[in-house]
Amino acid sequence: MSTRGRLLAWIAALYGVALAVPAGLFMLLAAGLPEADAAALMRILAQRTPALLFGALLLLLACAAAVKWVLGGYLTAAQDLAEHTRLIQSANAALRLEAHGGPLAGVAAAVNELAEAYRGLQRDSEARAAEARSRLEEERNRLAALMSELTQGVMVCNADGTILLYNEQARMLFAATDVAARPPLVGLGRSLFGLIDRAQIEHAAQRLERSVERGERLPSARLVTVTAAGRLLKVQVAPFLGAQARLGGLVLALEDVTELLGRESQRRSLLQLLAARIRAPAANIRAAAENLAAYPEIESRRRTQFIDIIAAESRTLATTLNDALREYADALKAALRLEDMRVTDLLEFARLRIAGALGVATELDEVDEELWVRLDSYALVQAMVHLAARLRDEYGVRRLELRARPAERYAEIDMAWSGTIVASDALTQWELQPMEGGAEHTPLAVRDVLEQHGGEVWYWSEGVGGLRSGGFRFLIPGAKRPGVAVRAGGVAPSRPEYYDFDLFARDAVPAALNEAPLVRLSYTVFDTETTGLEPSAGDEIISIGAVRVVNGRLLRNEVFEQLVNPRRALNPDSARVHRIDAATLRNQPAIGEVLPSFHHFCEDTVLVAHNAAFDMRFLELKQASSGVRFSQPVLDTLLLSAVAHPSLEDHSLEAIAARLGVSVMGRHTALGDALLTAEILLKLLPLLAERGIRTLGQALEASRKSYYARLQY
Amino acid sequence: MAKKVLIVDDEPNIVASLEFLLRQSGYEVHVAADGAAALRQVQAVAPDLVLLDVMMPEKSGYDVCQRIRAHPEWSNIRIVMLSAKGREAEMTKGLSLGADAYVTKPFSNAELVARIGELLQERGSPGGA
Numbered sequence: 001m002s003t004r005g006r007l008l009a010w011i012a013a014l015y016g017v018a019l020a021v022p023a024g025l026f027m028l029l030a031a032g033l034p035e036a037d038a039a040a041l042m043r044i045l046a047q048r049t050p051a052l053l054f055g056a057l058l059l060l061l062a063c064a065a066a067v068k069w070v071l072g073g074y075l076t077a078a079q080d081l082a083e084h085t086r087l088i089q090s091a092n093a094a095l096r097l098e099a100h101g102g103p104l105a106g107v108a109a110a111v112n113e114l115a116e117a118y119r120g121l122q123r124d125s126e127a128r129a130a131e132a133r134s135r136l137e138e139e140r141n142r143l144a145a146l147m148s149e150l151t152q153g154v155m156v157c158n159a160d161g162t163i164l165l166y167n168e169q170a171r172m173l174f175a176a177t178d179v180a181a182r183p184p185l186v187g188l189g190r191s192l193f194g195l196i197d198r199a200q201i202e203h204a205a206q207r208l209e210r211s212v213e214r215g216e217r218l219p220s221a222r223l224v225t226v227t228a229a230g231r232l233l234k235v236q237v238a239p240f241l242g243a244q245a246r247l248g249g250l251v252l253a254l255e256d257v258t259e260l261l262g263r264e265s266q267r268r269s270l271l272q273l274l275a276a277r278i279r280a281p282a283a284n285i286r287a288a289a290e291n292l293a294a295y296p297e298i299e300s301r302r303r304t305q306f307i308d309i310i311a312a313e314s315r316t317l318a319t320t321l322n323d324a325l326r327e328y329a330d331a332l333k334a335a336l337r338l339e340d341m342r343v344t345d346l347l348e349f350a351r352l353r354i355a356g357a358l359g360v361a362t363e364l365d366e367v368d369e370e371l372w373v374r375l376d377s378y379a380l381v382q383a384m385v386h387l388a389a390r391l392r393d394e395y396g397v398r399r400l401e402l403r404a405r406p407a408e409r410y411a412e413i414d415m416a417w418s419g420t421i422v423a424s425d426a427l428t429q430w431e432l433q434p435m436e437g438g439a440e441h442t443p444l445a446v447r448d449v450l451e452q453h454g455g456e457v458w459y460w461s462e463g464v465g466g467l468r469s470g471g472f473r474f475l476i477p478g479a480k481r482p483g484v485a486v487r488a489g490g491v492a493p494s495r496p497e498y499y500d501f502d503l504f505a506r507d508a509v510p511a512a513l514n515e516a517p518l519v520r521l522s523y524t525v526f527d528t529e530t531t532g533l534e535p536s537a538g539d540e541i542i543s544i545g546a547v548r549v550v551n552g553r554l555l556r557n558e559v560f561e562q563l564v565n566p567r568r569a570l571n572p573d574s575a576r577v578h579r580i581d582a583a584t585l586r587n588q589p590a591i592g593e594v595l596p597s598f599h600h601f602c603e604d605t606v607l608v609a610h611n612a613a614f615d616m617r618f619l620e621l622k623q624a625s626s627g628v629r630f631s632q633p634v635l636d637t638l639l640l641s642a643v644a645h646p647s648l649e650d651h652s653l654e655a656i657a658a659r660l661g662v663s664v665m666g667r668h669t670a671l672g673d674a675l676l677t678a679e680i681l682l683k684l685l686p687l688l689a690e691r692g693i694r695t696l697g698q699a700l701e702a703s704r705k706s707y708y709a710r711l712q713y
Numbered sequence: 714m715a716k717k718v719l720i721v722d723d724e725p726n727i728v729a730s731l732e733f734l735l736r737q738s739g740y741e742v743h744v745a746a747d748g749a750a751a752l753r754q755v756q757a758v759a760p761d762l763v764l765l766d767v768m769m770p771e772k773s774g775y776d777v778c779q780r781i782r783a784h785p786e787w788s789n790i791r792i793v794m795l796s797a798k799g800r801e802a803e804m805t806k807g808l809s810l811g812a813d814a815y816v817t818k819p820f821s822n823a824e825l826v827a828r829i830g831e832l833l834q835e836r837g838s839p840g841g842a
Contacts, residue, residue: 279798279819280818283795283819285819286822287730287734287819287822290822313726407805425776428772454800456805456806458779460809475802
């Protein structure tokens, strides 16, 4: 029952009693009177009705005043007591009740004693937790030290490609050389797929999953990627195990091999390239020269012809040499992609991709488990898918068989079909087209892929009539089986478990963001400083500060902080608040440059601000001029605080901070306020959960209601 | 009657030398500059041996070789592939497609003539001298 209801009930009860007393006395008096006297009494009463009614009204007011005086303060105080006791239990055990007068003073004192005891217990468990944390911290620091010592970049991601851990080197490898470029960022909770092509990673993950299932020791895959800044990275991918010994995530070791292009040790590919180019002109020169030498009596017209050939081809040689040197880099890039792989695995991928992308039934013939090849499996599978697509589209081939056998230093891989005759020069055309299969496109052709491998492909056919069968035969350089494959029960039990592993339980992409639990979301908590309070009257942003909150953790290293040139005079009133002087701002970029960077920083997160409507209004007004729109969901800590404590009035940052036990430092800088807001957000989440608000959708809905409730005040 | 050799190559600078060399060695020489012309010449002159360059625009030497081998009546024609590509994979491909020899550029004139002589001697041909 509400306070008002309670008060009304008490008033009614008291009034009832107050009326009953004179009524009872009157009845007692009237009971024994003779009839005439009784009639006279009634008459007198009837004449005095207005006075009686007035008396009754006065009595009611007196009762109400009495009840309000006696109980009003008591009930409010009781409610306040309950609210604060809940706060002590859920958010701030150091909070103490203020002294109340009356009978509640004892309750308040008892609650305070209980709070003291509770705080003691909490300190105890905090101390134990701190001890455990410091051990964990120590391990984490050791790991961090180890990772920072590595010259390689290291990133760890879960099976969905969310980054869980990275070192500074990894961040640097993907960093922009040009500030305006805004490359994809390395950060906790950010997606690996923004950095490296999703298909490449998925291909590696599938390979590793096979290796894990097979129980191989130390399986790894290799790929090469180009960063937004144009660096060439060699990436070694290793799996680690999650629940039920399945693939839990990937460890990526990154190495910048851009510089390798110029290194002495990589001359081999240049040599190969040169050999291929020089043979033809050298042959022309040699044949002509040998003719001149072998037939001295040659007629002079012929002699001149051969001498001209030698001169022309010598010039060709020089040009060829220069061209080859230029193309050397590309050839080397291709060579970096080659890795050793089991042919059965290769064919299994090809089978899945051909069936998946093209709907062509593909069977796998028995293949020697110990047959290995050296290849860029991603590119070769793409080549096979391309040819299968052409076979399907131009010849209606809907069933393929894949088989392989060793052929001296090569593996012979057949993609075979039966009952269809394919023109013998069809392959010649298809292998020169840019590869296309399923949804993927690339400028490379099958021929390019085979050149990179030092491999070949040709068409063969045998048999007659309807029994005729044919196939494409790939010749791929063989490789030695690397290491020893061990089938072990529990694989790699010594893998360390770091922080943030609960990220693994996360859904890849929340089916609907609305349904996503608040504690699992990625947030950008931000604040702006402005020239004044009226954006529509020309006030401008002069500073933006933001910090990321991922999976319930405040990431103090992943911040955004930028002063902005407002291109207008500062209002002295606000200048007193933020203490930024005009001279500092003159050298800063304008909002049109800053907002796109900030927008990039906020990608795929929920925005959070205190009194967000104010900041969002500024951002919205800049939408047209900056060309970026902040369309993600927005949470307001002011509204969330009102949702968590509907009966409390003050929801300023300071008041909430004091209530929830967050220490206030560095206020009135955008980043300082953003950090404070972020800490408050983290404290509010459990309070909201107590009220049954656990998802983003619920929080937005409750905020909306609270907003309208506040408007009515 | 002199044995007939068909030279198939799109590079006039090698054709000139080969043509001269093989004429001097006593063969009847025919020349085709691309794959399609080569197949027409095979039909028209029925050569004993085809000296076939691998790298040609349009129809490659491999294609021409495969076409010739697809005709049973041409099974006696010897095929020598000439290639600027010296990798094992290409040689294997050439021989798999039915070439009798695979010669990598640059080659020695004397050795090439010797190899051609061997091939024509080895099995002989119905229209031989």
